[in-house]
Amino acid sequence: MAIVTKKAAAERLEAIRRENVKRHQTAAAKTKLRDDIRRATANRNAQMERDRLLEASLRHSGLDTAAFRRMSDLEKMIR
Numbered sequence: 648m649a650i651v652t653k654k655a656a657a658e659r660l661e662a663i664r665r666e667n668v669k670r671h672q673t674a675a676a677k678t679k680l681r682d683d684i685r686r687a688t689a690n691r692n693a694q695m696e697r698d699r700l701l702e703a704s705l706r707h708s709g710l711d712t713a714a715f716r717r718m719s720d721l722e723k724m725i726r
Contacts (some may be wrong), residue, residue: 684689689723689724690724690726693721694721694725695725696717696721697718697721697722697725698720700714700717700721701718704718
């Protein structure tokens with residue numbers, strides 16, 4: 648068994664901490680990117696659905712109440 652000095656043990660612990668911080672930052676960045684992509688995709692889908700409903704409302708047939716309510720909800724969701 649090797650003898651470990653306090654200085655060597657402290658250096659090892661510091662290296663482990665640095666690696667843990669780096670690993671945490673990488674994981675947090677990936678999670679944030681994943682959430683940003685999900686949010687952007689949901690927003691884009693809501694915009695496309697709202698645009699389709701808006702186009703349908705301009706036709707002479709108009710929208711039924713459920714479609715009009717959905718369009719109002721989508722307008723609140725879109726950023």
